[in-house]
Amino acid sequence: MRRYSAFAVAREATRYHQGWERAWASPEPKRSYDAIIVGAGGHGLATAFYLGKNFGITNVAVIEKGWLGGGNTGRNTTIIRSNYLQDPSAALYEKSRSLFETMSQDLNYNVMFSPRGVIMLAQTEHEVRGYKRTAQANALQGVTTEFISPARVKEIVPIINIDGPRYPVLGGLWQARGGTARHDAVAWGYARACSDMGMDIIQQCAVTGVTREDGAVTGVETTRGHIATKKLGIVVAGHSGVLAEMAGFRLPIESVALQALVSEPIKPCMDCVVMANTVHGYMSQSDKGEMVIGGGADGYNNYTQRGSFHHIEETVRALVETFPMISRLKQLRQWGGIVDMTGDRSPILSKTPVEGIFINCGWGTGGFKATPGSGWAFAELMAKGHSPLTDAFGLERFREGRFIDESVAAGVAH
């Protein structure tokens, strides 16, 4: 692999940019692999990357029915934070956030990680208490967050209206090292690194069945034939239920549509991420100047990647109250993704009833931030059979009543 660098840019500038190689190969599938990952979203690609990097397993295929990064990875609003409440979550999300800090260097690919800071607004007394508690929990977990006053909120975000008519700002939970990253670049960077290790990324190839023998996996049926493996990682977000059905088990997951939108681009006006969970909306500004806005998920099962328009209306209405200056902005685009919701709003990284099949799902509305950490931990689970970061996130927690309740931390879809 040719490394990207300032010199490479200069070199190519002198020869009409004709020397850039393809970032990843598009090979024909082999008949069998040591491990197969279904789903070339960020989590699937990160898993493959760490299988190779941390465990030397490189005879790996990542199989994707569409194009890589075309699922939720390319549809999210890229918020990165680790201010969760429960210890297992804090460990996993903080590992992930810390991996983002050096991801561009590790992958030799600019993922535009921007630790610009994330504020979660407290707009009710209940939220004030909740976030103070989270700040205390984070202090014990070694995650740097702070509960800040309304005046400090106004200082960080001058365009905010802290005396809103319905929900004045009473404070905020501030994580200064949270932020955003370029979502596509995360998928592309991992894909390039995986391809460089000799892994096969097979796009336009849907998995249509899972073959098993004596309770153990033997491979997958795909639109390009049968591919054998003894280790299968299912990392398909909203389609987890569909894959689970192919493999003969059920999951505690329901799939719903979550939407986001961007405004027309405007001059820089807000240099951090603001989340308003009570009114259900959040906003940041992209490097292109668009206001990136997200809100609530639909309440009913859905696989259409569209979403209901009234959610957009509700979100925008709430944000206009909090940020009056956006009231005249035009919406540029809107889109939806299918998110995989669990009952406790925490992910599942687990073995399954089928020997050799592992599942990584349930990230719901908030898994982009977890992409590197999830890959790191899930690769360990697949390679060694367990990982300290995933142990609490097993499927059995639902039967045993050991929930990792993050419904407060994940109060808004992010």
Added chain:
Amino acid sequence: MLILECPCCGVMADETELAPGGEAHLRRHGPGSSDEDFEGYLFLRPNARGVHFERWRHAHGCGKWFLAARDTATMEVFATYSAQTAEPPQHVIDAIRAKRPDWSLVP
């Protein structure tokens, strides 16, 4: 926008009038049941991509619960019907079969 006909009052209600209530026809397992059954009742869902039976409440209308058969991949509504039934009635199954000949009701 999703529009469902409320079988209780006959109104064509759009989704802002309705409250979704999750999967329909769950078999309840309470105290005394096995852990597996209880887990299945509380958490495990087929989460079908395709024909899906679900509960709705006409929250900003007559206030009553009803059930719907809908395709989660196309948003097509096959039928809405009374909530006073433990399984999809024949006319609902027929309405689905008319459009999805290969579909079958898995128990």
